[in-house]
Amino acid sequence: MSPTRFASEHRWLYIGAIVLLVALVVVGIIRYEKVRTNNKATEKAEQLADAAEAAGYPRPDVGTIKRTLGDDGGQVCEKPGSSLKSALWKMNISNGATGPGMRPVIGDTETIRAEAKILEIYCPDKLDEIEDKIADLKTENTVRR
Incomplete structure:
Protein backbone atom coordinates (compact mmCIF):
# COMPACT_ATOMS: atom_id res chain seq x y z
CA MET A 1 0.00 0.00 0.00
CA SER A 2 1.52 3.31 -1.06
CA PRO A 3 1.63 6.33 1.29
CA THR A 4 -0.55 8.45 -1.02
CA ARG A 5 -3.20 5.73 -1.23
CA PHE A 6 -3.17 5.37 2.59
CA ALA A 7 -3.57 9.15 2.99
CA SER A 8 -6.45 9.35 0.53
CA GLU A 9 -8.28 6.40 2.12
CA HIS A 10 -7.96 7.91 5.60
CA ARG A 11 -8.56 11.53 4.72
CA TRP A 12 -11.49 11.69 7.18
CA LEU A 13 -9.06 10.77 9.96
CA TYR A 14 -6.81 13.74 9.14
CA ILE A 15 -9.75 16.12 8.76
CA GLY A 16 -11.22 14.91 12.06
CA ALA A 17 -7.90 15.40 13.84
CA ILE A 18 -7.53 18.92 12.45
CA VAL A 19 -11.11 19.85 13.42
CA LEU A 20 -10.56 18.44 16.92
CA LEU A 21 -7.28 20.35 17.28
CA VAL A 22 -8.90 23.64 16.18
CA ALA A 23 -11.83 23.06 18.57
CA LEU A 24 -9.44 22.46 21.47
CA VAL A 25 -7.52 25.65 20.66
CA VAL A 26 -10.76 27.70 20.60
CA VAL A 27 -11.96 26.21 23.90
CA GLY A 28 -8.53 26.86 25.43
CA ILE A 29 -8.58 30.51 24.39
CA ILE A 30 -12.11 31.01 25.75
CA ARG A 31 -11.23 29.36 29.07
CA TYR A 32 -8.04 31.41 29.36
CA GLU A 33 -9.97 34.67 28.90
CA LYS A 34 -12.52 33.60 31.50
CA VAL A 35 -9.83 32.69 34.04
CA ARG A 36 -7.98 35.94 33.39
CA THR A 37 -11.19 37.96 33.83
CA ASN A 38 -12.07 36.00 36.96
CA ASN A 39 -8.63 36.64 38.46
CA LYS A 40 -8.91 40.36 37.68
CA ALA A 41 -12.36 40.51 39.32
CA THR A 42 -11.06 38.71 42.42
CA GLU A 43 -8.06 41.01 42.67
CA LYS A 44 -10.22 44.15 42.48
CA ALA A 45 -12.76 42.72 44.95
CA GLU A 46 -9.95 41.98 47.42
CA GLN A 47 -8.65 45.53 46.98
CA LEU A 48 -12.10 46.99 47.69
CA ALA A 49 -12.60 44.74 50.73
CA ASP A 50 -9.21 45.85 52.07
CA ALA A 51 -10.19 49.50 51.56
CA ALA A 52 -13.47 48.99 53.44
CA GLY A 74 -20.75 47.14 36.54
CA GLN A 75 -23.46 49.75 37.01
CA VAL A 76 -21.31 51.84 39.33
CA CYS A 77 -18.94 52.76 36.50
CA GLU A 78 -21.66 53.42 33.95
CA LYS A 79 -22.05 57.22 33.73
CA PRO A 80 -21.36 57.89 37.42
CA GLY A 81 -21.73 61.66 37.08
CA SER A 82 -25.12 61.59 35.34
CA SER A 83 -28.07 63.43 36.87
CA LEU A 84 -30.04 60.25 37.48
CA LYS A 85 -27.18 58.51 39.26
CA SER A 86 -26.52 61.64 41.35
CA ALA A 87 -30.18 61.85 42.34
CA LEU A 88 -30.34 58.18 43.29
CA TRP A 89 -27.08 58.46 45.17
CA LYS A 90 -28.32 61.48 47.17
CA MET A 91 -31.62 59.69 47.89
CA ASN A 92 -29.65 56.87 49.46
CA ILE A 93 -28.01 59.35 51.82
CA SER A 94 -31.38 60.28 53.29
CA ASN A 95 -32.81 59.37 56.69
CA GLY A 96 -34.13 56.00 55.49
CA ALA A 97 -37.81 56.96 55.47
CA THR A 98 -39.96 56.81 52.36
CA GLY A 99 -42.46 59.22 50.88
CA PRO A 100 -43.10 62.48 52.73
CA GLY A 101 -40.94 61.42 55.70
CA MET A 102 -37.80 61.26 53.59
CA ARG A 103 -35.37 63.99 54.53
CA PRO A 104 -31.80 64.70 53.51
CA VAL A 105 -29.24 64.24 56.25
CA ILE A 106 -25.62 65.10 56.73
CA GLY A 107 -23.91 62.01 55.44
CA ASP A 108 -20.91 60.28 56.92
CA THR A 109 -17.69 61.32 55.20
CA GLU A 110 -16.29 57.78 54.95
CA THR A 111 -19.58 56.33 53.70
CA ILE A 112 -19.85 58.93 50.97
CA ARG A 113 -16.24 58.27 49.97
CA ALA A 114 -17.13 54.58 49.46
CA GLU A 115 -18.45 55.10 45.92
CA ALA A 116 -15.42 57.17 45.09
CA LYS A 117 -13.27 54.28 46.31
CA ILE A 118 -15.16 51.88 44.01
CA LEU A 119 -14.58 54.23 41.09
CA GLU A 120 -10.93 54.61 42.05
CA ILE A 121 -10.44 50.83 41.97
CA TYR A 122 -12.69 49.78 39.08
CA CYS A 123 -12.75 52.76 36.71
CA PRO A 124 -10.27 55.46 37.79
CA ASP A 125 -10.81 57.39 34.55
CA LYS A 126 -14.37 58.22 35.69
CA LEU A 127 -13.48 59.35 39.21
CA ASP A 128 -13.29 63.01 38.14
Missing part, protein backbone atom coordinates in the same frame (compact mmCIF):
# COMPACT_ATOMS: atom_id res chain seq x y z
CA GLU A 53 -11.63 47.31 56.29
CA ALA A 54 -9.03 50.10 56.37
CA ALA A 55 -11.87 52.64 56.64
CA GLY A 56 -13.07 50.91 59.82
CA TYR A 57 -15.94 48.85 58.42
CA PRO A 58 -16.33 45.09 58.74
CA ARG A 59 -14.66 43.25 55.85
CA PRO A 60 -17.30 42.63 53.17
CA ASP A 61 -17.60 39.26 51.43
CA VAL A 62 -15.19 39.24 48.49
CA GLY A 63 -17.39 36.80 46.55
CA THR A 64 -20.37 39.14 46.76
CA ILE A 65 -18.28 42.10 45.59
CA LYS A 66 -16.89 40.01 42.74
CA ARG A 67 -20.37 38.90 41.60
CA THR A 68 -21.82 42.40 41.91
CA LEU A 69 -19.07 44.51 40.35
CA GLY A 70 -17.28 41.96 38.17
CA ASP A 71 -14.00 43.16 36.72
CA ASP A 72 -15.29 46.45 35.31
CA GLY A 73 -17.39 47.95 38.13
CA GLU A 129 -16.99 62.90 37.19
CA ILE A 130 -18.03 62.49 40.82
CA GLU A 131 -15.25 64.19 42.82
CA ASP A 132 -16.77 67.67 42.40
CA LYS A 133 -20.19 66.37 43.48
CA ILE A 134 -18.66 64.84 46.62
CA ALA A 135 -16.86 68.08 47.39
CA ASP A 136 -20.18 69.98 47.23
CA LEU A 137 -21.84 67.76 49.86
CA LYS A 138 -21.89 68.67 53.53
CA THR A 139 -20.49 65.71 55.43
CA GLU A 140 -19.45 64.91 58.98
CA ASN A 141 -18.23 61.90 60.89
CA THR A 142 -21.73 60.72 61.82
CA VAL A 143 -21.20 56.93 62.01
CA ARG A 144 -19.63 55.41 65.07
CA ARG A 145 -17.15 52.67 64.32
Whole structure:
Protein backbone atom coordinates (compact mmCIF):
# COMPACT_ATOMS: atom_id res chain seq x y z
CA MET A 1 0.00 0.00 0.00
CA SER A 2 1.52 3.31 -1.06
CA PRO A 3 1.63 6.33 1.29
CA THR A 4 -0.55 8.45 -1.02
CA ARG A 5 -3.20 5.73 -1.23
CA PHE A 6 -3.17 5.37 2.59
CA ALA A 7 -3.57 9.15 2.99
CA SER A 8 -6.45 9.35 0.53
CA GLU A 9 -8.28 6.40 2.12
CA HIS A 10 -7.96 7.91 5.60
CA ARG A 11 -8.56 11.53 4.72
CA TRP A 12 -11.49 11.69 7.18
CA LEU A 13 -9.06 10.77 9.96
CA TYR A 14 -6.81 13.74 9.14
CA ILE A 15 -9.75 16.12 8.76
CA GLY A 16 -11.22 14.91 12.06
CA ALA A 17 -7.90 15.40 13.84
CA ILE A 18 -7.53 18.92 12.45
CA VAL A 19 -11.11 19.85 13.42
CA LEU A 20 -10.56 18.44 16.92
CA LEU A 21 -7.28 20.35 17.28
CA VAL A 22 -8.90 23.64 16.18
CA ALA A 23 -11.83 23.06 18.57
CA LEU A 24 -9.44 22.46 21.47
CA VAL A 25 -7.52 25.65 20.66
CA VAL A 26 -10.76 27.70 20.60
CA VAL A 27 -11.96 26.21 23.90
CA GLY A 28 -8.53 26.86 25.43
CA ILE A 29 -8.58 30.51 24.39
CA ILE A 30 -12.11 31.01 25.75
CA ARG A 31 -11.23 29.36 29.07
CA TYR A 32 -8.04 31.41 29.36
CA GLU A 33 -9.97 34.67 28.90
CA LYS A 34 -12.52 33.60 31.50
CA VAL A 35 -9.83 32.69 34.04
CA ARG A 36 -7.98 35.94 33.39
CA THR A 37 -11.19 37.96 33.83
CA ASN A 38 -12.07 36.00 36.96
CA ASN A 39 -8.63 36.64 38.46
CA LYS A 40 -8.91 40.36 37.68
CA ALA A 41 -12.36 40.51 39.32
CA THR A 42 -11.06 38.71 42.42
CA GLU A 43 -8.06 41.01 42.67
CA LYS A 44 -10.22 44.15 42.48
CA ALA A 45 -12.76 42.72 44.95
CA GLU A 46 -9.95 41.98 47.42
CA GLN A 47 -8.65 45.53 46.98
CA LEU A 48 -12.10 46.99 47.69
CA ALA A 49 -12.60 44.74 50.73
CA ASP A 50 -9.21 45.85 52.07
CA ALA A 51 -10.19 49.50 51.56
CA ALA A 52 -13.47 48.99 53.44
CA GLU A 53 -11.63 47.31 56.29
CA ALA A 54 -9.03 50.10 56.37
CA ALA A 55 -11.87 52.64 56.64
CA GLY A 56 -13.07 50.91 59.82
CA TYR A 57 -15.94 48.85 58.42
CA PRO A 58 -16.33 45.09 58.74
CA ARG A 59 -14.66 43.25 55.85
CA PRO A 60 -17.30 42.63 53.17
CA ASP A 61 -17.60 39.26 51.43
CA VAL A 62 -15.19 39.24 48.49
CA GLY A 63 -17.39 36.80 46.55
CA THR A 64 -20.37 39.14 46.76
CA ILE A 65 -18.28 42.10 45.59
CA LYS A 66 -16.89 40.01 42.74
CA ARG A 67 -20.37 38.90 41.60
CA THR A 68 -21.82 42.40 41.91
CA LEU A 69 -19.07 44.51 40.35
CA GLY A 70 -17.28 41.96 38.17
CA ASP A 71 -14.00 43.16 36.72
CA ASP A 72 -15.29 46.45 35.31
CA GLY A 73 -17.39 47.95 38.13
CA GLY A 74 -20.75 47.14 36.54
CA GLN A 75 -23.46 49.75 37.01
CA VAL A 76 -21.31 51.84 39.33
CA CYS A 77 -18.94 52.76 36.50
CA GLU A 78 -21.66 53.42 33.95
CA LYS A 79 -22.05 57.22 33.73
CA PRO A 80 -21.36 57.89 37.42
CA GLY A 81 -21.73 61.66 37.08
CA SER A 82 -25.12 61.59 35.34
CA SER A 83 -28.07 63.43 36.87
CA LEU A 84 -30.04 60.25 37.48
CA LYS A 85 -27.18 58.51 39.26
CA SER A 86 -26.52 61.64 41.35
CA ALA A 87 -30.18 61.85 42.34
CA LEU A 88 -30.34 58.18 43.29
CA TRP A 89 -27.08 58.46 45.17
CA LYS A 90 -28.32 61.48 47.17
CA MET A 91 -31.62 59.69 47.89
CA ASN A 92 -29.65 56.87 49.46
CA ILE A 93 -28.01 59.35 51.82
CA SER A 94 -31.38 60.28 53.29
CA ASN A 95 -32.81 59.37 56.69
CA GLY A 96 -34.13 56.00 55.49
CA ALA A 97 -37.81 56.96 55.47
CA THR A 98 -39.96 56.81 52.36
CA GLY A 99 -42.46 59.22 50.88
CA PRO A 100 -43.10 62.48 52.73
CA GLY A 101 -40.94 61.42 55.70
CA MET A 102 -37.80 61.26 53.59
CA ARG A 103 -35.37 63.99 54.53
CA PRO A 104 -31.80 64.70 53.51
CA VAL A 105 -29.24 64.24 56.25
CA ILE A 106 -25.62 65.10 56.73
CA GLY A 107 -23.91 62.01 55.44
CA ASP A 108 -20.91 60.28 56.92
CA THR A 109 -17.69 61.32 55.20
CA GLU A 110 -16.29 57.78 54.95
CA THR A 111 -19.58 56.33 53.70
CA ILE A 112 -19.85 58.93 50.97
CA ARG A 113 -16.24 58.27 49.97
CA ALA A 114 -17.13 54.58 49.46
CA GLU A 115 -18.45 55.10 45.92
CA ALA A 116 -15.42 57.17 45.09
CA LYS A 117 -13.27 54.28 46.31
CA ILE A 118 -15.16 51.88 44.01
CA LEU A 119 -14.58 54.23 41.09
CA GLU A 120 -10.93 54.61 42.05
CA ILE A 121 -10.44 50.83 41.97
CA TYR A 122 -12.69 49.78 39.08
CA CYS A 123 -12.75 52.76 36.71
CA PRO A 124 -10.27 55.46 37.79
CA ASP A 125 -10.81 57.39 34.55
CA LYS A 126 -14.37 58.22 35.69
CA LEU A 127 -13.48 59.35 39.21
CA ASP A 128 -13.29 63.01 38.14
CA GLU A 129 -16.99 62.90 37.19
CA ILE A 130 -18.03 62.49 40.82
CA GLU A 131 -15.25 64.19 42.82
CA ASP A 132 -16.77 67.67 42.40
CA LYS A 133 -20.19 66.37 43.48
CA ILE A 134 -18.66 64.84 46.62
CA ALA A 135 -16.86 68.08 47.39
CA ASP A 136 -20.18 69.98 47.23
CA LEU A 137 -21.84 67.76 49.86
CA LYS A 138 -21.89 68.67 53.53
CA THR A 139 -20.49 65.71 55.43
CA GLU A 140 -19.45 64.91 58.98
CA ASN A 141 -18.23 61.90 60.89
CA THR A 142 -21.73 60.72 61.82
CA VAL A 143 -21.20 56.93 62.01
CA ARG A 144 -19.63 55.41 65.07
CA ARG A 145 -17.15 52.67 64.32
